[in-house]
Structures are given as C-alpha cells and as structure tokens.
Amino acid sequence: MQPIQGATARPPGEPPSALPPQEQPLSTQQRTVLERLITRLVALTQQQSAEVWAGMKHDLGLKSDAPLLSRHFPAAEQNLNQRLTSAQQTHANRQVLSQLTELLSVGNNRQAASDYIRQQFGHTALNQLTPDQLKSVLTLLQNNQLNIPQPQQRPPTDRPLQPAEHNTLNQLVTKLAAATGESPKLIWQSMLELSGVKTGELIPAKHFALLTTWLTARQTLAQQPSPTLHSVQAALRQPMEPREWQEMSDYAQQRYQATPQTLLTTAQVQDILNQVFVRRAERSPESLEVRNIQPIYNPLIASVIEPMKNLSARPGLALFAFVIVLLLLWLVI
Structure with missing residues (x-):
C-alpha cells in the first residue's frame, strides 16, 4: 500500500502548525477509510495499490508526488467509491458470463x-x-424455461460397443473416478447393471449415448457443492424434455420430498441420474426386440411353414413340398 504523504514530524518543542484544518494532512481516520477502499479495489481489479493511488490523484487533478490534504478527502472518497461500484459490477458481469458460457x-x-x-x-x-x-x-x-430442441437420435443397434466407443467410455470412467474417488471397477459395474447385462457380457452400442450422458453428468455434478434438480437438468447433454422433467420432479417429490430447488445428496443425485437413464432406455425404439415382433400372415400359411422346415432337410421331398405350398397360396389368394 502506498503511504499517504502527510506532515513531517515536528522537532521537539516546536509549536503546532498554524495551517487551517483543510490544509492539514489527512487524519488517521481519513487515511484508514481510503486505504480500506483501495484494498477492496485491488482485490477486485488485480491492480496494484500504487496504480489506484495514481489514478485517484490524476482524477483529482493532483500531481503524483503531491500530498493528499484533509480538503481532498471528500473527493478522494467519492472517486474510490465510484471506482469500487464499477469494479463490483464488472466482476458480477464476469461471473454471469462465466456461468452462462458453462451452461451453453x-x-x-x-x-x-x-x-x-x-x-x-x-x-x-x-x-x-x-x-x-x-x-x-x-x-x-x-430454470429450464427455454425451448431446448432435442438432438436427433441415430438408429440404435444391438451390436456391442466398438473399441473406440469402449475407449471413450473408459476415459470418462477414469475422469469420474478421479473426481469422486470411486473405484473405476464399481463405476463399470453400475454401467453394466444399468444396461441390463451381466458381468462378462458386452454392453450394447445402443446404450453408448445414454452412458456417455450419465458419466459426464455425474462428473459435472460431483464438482457442485449444492446440486438441485435444476443442476441435474443443466448437467445432461440431452436435457430432459417437459414430460421427463415432470416425471423426475414427481419422482423426487415422492421419494425424497424434494422440490426442483431442494439441495440433493450425492446418493440422491446418482439415483435421479439412474432413473433418467433407465426411463430413456425403456423408451428407446430398440427396446422392442425383433424376436417379440410377430409377423402378420394367414394362419393357414403359418401351419405349413413349420413342416416346411422339416422337409427342407430331406431334398427328395423339397420339390413336392414346394408345389403344395404354391397350390395353398393360390387357393388362399
């Protein structure tokens, strides 16, 4: 902190200065007020205290080496207060922009x-x-009040994860383990359970996007000291649509008596993320497996198909069976 120049020490026995009060150096109280304002400015602006002193004196029309007198105090205090208000506003704007950039x-x-x-x-x-x-x-x-378009989904597939997809998940697991201290093995076990596969089986590729969202959301929320349901929504790569948001709000209310603004524990956050994963996996078109789709055809034809499978193993009867099927089809049609 740059010292404020004041009166020089009087030799012993010399009478007090006869200067009028306004021409005397700053009092101890005045000096303390200005120093506190400058300390706050330095903390917000990263300026050096000497820069602040010089800038203030320049605004007051004083030379940099001129001492501040008592009569300068009101203008100096006002100048520093104006600078402090501006710095506080700038700091607040930076924080808003930083939060907004993160959410975007x-x-x-x-x-x-x-x-x-x-x-x-x-x-x-x-x-x-x-x-x-x-x-x-x-x-x-x-507050989830913007009309957020949902990303287009690629057609899911039953194929297992490709090496590149597995490597991506493994990197995300490593980051999550570093952020939470949780064992990577336990994280993988949770992912297997969410995907509905047993230990040793391969995770279907159709769950890759959901697992990526689940892992990144967990990592983001692990760094937030006071997560809420709004925080969960902001952490999801594919935010909840209105129907999902209502379902999860109802779930949190019924299970934890929590509103979207209620602070959630780590276990509650993970439970809610698990619920989002499971519900989205259930709604995926791939959840309707091919073996459950029954073909639509005439029952008479169906009664012939099964015997045909047996006849196909006997080449001698294949032509005869084929002729019979053609006759049946002609009669039906």
Missing part, C-alpha cells in the same frame, strides 16, 4: 439460447447484451 456447452442449450436472443434482441452476440439481458438468459437456462 451443455446439450442443445447454445441453440436454444441463440434462438431466444435472436427473437428477443435481434442478434446472437453475447458481447452486445446488457448485464440485465445476460442475467435473464442465464436465469431462463437455469
């Missing part, structure tokens, strides 16, 4: 926010928004 990287939030900003403000540049506008967009995203 989740799921389709960026597209939803761009659409909203274009509709409301006529452009999509964040740096052209006012602090209040930035805060309004952040609040809408945090």
